[in-house]
Amino acid sequence: MVTVKYNNVYLNDYFSIASKDEEQGKIKNANMYIKDYYYGEKTAEKAEGKMQRTALSNIKDKASIDVVIGGDLSNQLGIMNNTLKEFNTSFLGVYSACATFIESMIIGSNMIASKAIKSAGILTSSHILSSERQFRFPNEYGSLKSCYTTVTITASTSALISNKASNIKIVSSTIGSVVDYNVTDVANMGAIMAPAAAKVIYNHLYNSGKQIDDYDVILTGDLGxxxxxxxxxxxxxEYGIKNDDKLMDAGASIYHNNQDKYMGGSGPSVIPYVFFNKILKSSKYKKILLVGTGALHNPTLVNQHNSIPSIAHAIEIEVE
Amino acid sequence: MNYNEIVKRLTPKEKRMENAVKAFIAGGVMGAASEILVSTFGIDTMYIFWIVLASLLTGMGIADTIVDFLRMGVIIPITGFAHSMTASALEYREEGLITGIGANFMKLAGSVILYGMISAFILVLLRRLLWLL
Structure with missing residues (x-):
């Protein structure tokens, strides 16, 4: 696996918007919460698009963005492409399930580090209703949820990274490889993604010559x-790494136990939502490893009885 | 390390007994209520009552919570059938009458009807064959 180091990439601004489900959970300090799933629109897909628009428009200094990088869960990134046609800016779509945020950050950081561009906007979103319809077989059709499943969060997040110095520095990143441990249960996304996360954590530590104790927290995406x-x-x-108290999962830290969210939240915006609103708001965490995990779930391939591959990417951040 | 074994060991088990008891009580109460409806108003009214009630609750967004709690107790009876069809109709309304509602109306209910018909056919066949003997 390849690890890239950066000297001049910083996180300058971020914004997140979520729904009432997240507001009732453990993290309450996102910039904005919407009252229902529809945000004044007719369909869930349109609501997700409107959330993306809100997130991107609220980035300070958005006129300086050279390229927007990001993605959601909809086919052909249809929702995000519909949003971006209203913004006259270069756009790179990333489709990597719940690893989308980290992958977008890596692409943006590399372009800034090579001085090809000065700043990049990172945009992600997910919506419980639009993704349930595309990927899962919801309660509405009379199929019951397993008690160990994760539930898609309704949120959109945006961030601005650039070469202008700030107190949040992006230090390095590791690009993960596709892993498949032969899990076929779509309800058990955590079991599908955990091996990919372990592999990228091991390789990141090995390549950068660090120990797990060098970090204040290792935040995984949506393992639950x-x-x-x-x-x-x-x-x-498998890797002989002791990890007591260092691991934290973003998906598992969003909801309370009584919210019927089972093992926790999932979706591309889980890790930025928790990173922006919990990790960065607390002064406890200075050296952070973010590990975005994506289960590359394709309903057609799963229905044909294939196992589900997964991927994880890591990005290291230092807060001053 | 055998990963699939570890996954199996750590994955929480469904509370089968609890779910079965809930489904037994919910189904039983519905059955008893249906008996009263049939004896006072007739069998058609009973069907209409449950279908309208389930569809109404689905439209109001309450049915989901009830299904989550009572599980199979309300899915197996006609309420589950009505719930799945109303939900599909509502969900695909925006995609048009033919390609939306028409094509997706029976998303789950379709398999119930198909296999219901096949098992009915086999049972009738068996009965006729036995009668011939």
Whole structure:
């Protein structure tokens, strides 16, 4: 796996918008919360687009953005492309399930580090209704949810990274490889993604010559409670890395237990939502490793009884 | 390390017994209520009552919570059938009458009807064959 170091890339601004479900959860300080799933629109897809527009428009200094990089979960990134046609800016779409945010950050950081561009906007979103319809078989059709499933969060986040110095520095990144441990249960996304997360964490530590204790927190994307437990087991048994108290999962830290969200939240905007509104708001975390995990779930391939591959990318951040 | 074994060990188990008891009570109560409806108003009224009630609750967004709690107790009876069809109709309304509602109306209910018909056919066949003997 390849690890890239950066000297001149910083996170300058960020914005997040989420729904009432997230507001009732453990993290309450996003910039904006909408009252229902529809945000004044007729369909969930249009609502997701409007959330993306709100997130991108609220970035300070947005006129200086050279390129917007990002993605959501809809086919052909249809929702995000519809949003971006209203912004006259270069756009790169990333389709990497819940690793989208980290992958977009890596692409943007590399372009800034090579001095090809000065700044990049990173945009992600997910919506419970639009993704349930595309990927899952919801309750509405009379199929019951497993007690170990994760639930898509309704949120959109945007960020501005550039070469202008700020107190949040992007230090390095590791581009992960596709991993498949032969899990076929679509409800168990945590078990699908945990091996990919373990592999990228191991390789990032190895390539940058660091120990797990060099970090204040390793924040994984949307493994959920079960996936986090499995990640800890794999790190110990397969890679010999002791990881007590260092691992935290973004998906598992959003909702309360009584919210019927089972193992926690999932979706591309889970990791930025928790990173912006919990990790960066607390002074406890200075050296942070973000690990975005994506289960590359294709309903057609799964219905044809294939296992689900997964990928994880890591990005290291230092806060002064 | 056998990953699939570890996954199996750590994955929480469904509370089958609890779910079965809930479904038994919910189904039983519905059955008893249906008996009263049939004896007072007739069988058609009973069907219409449950279908209208389930569809109404689905439209109001309450049915989901009830299904989550009572599980199969309300899915197996006609309420589950009505719930799945109303939900599909509502969800695909924006995609048009033919390609939207028409094509997706029976998304789940379709398999119930198909396999219902096939099993009915086999049972009738068996009964006729037995009668011949």
């Amino acid at each position: 409670t079960l996936g986090l437990e499995l990640l800890s087991v794999i790190l110990k048994e």
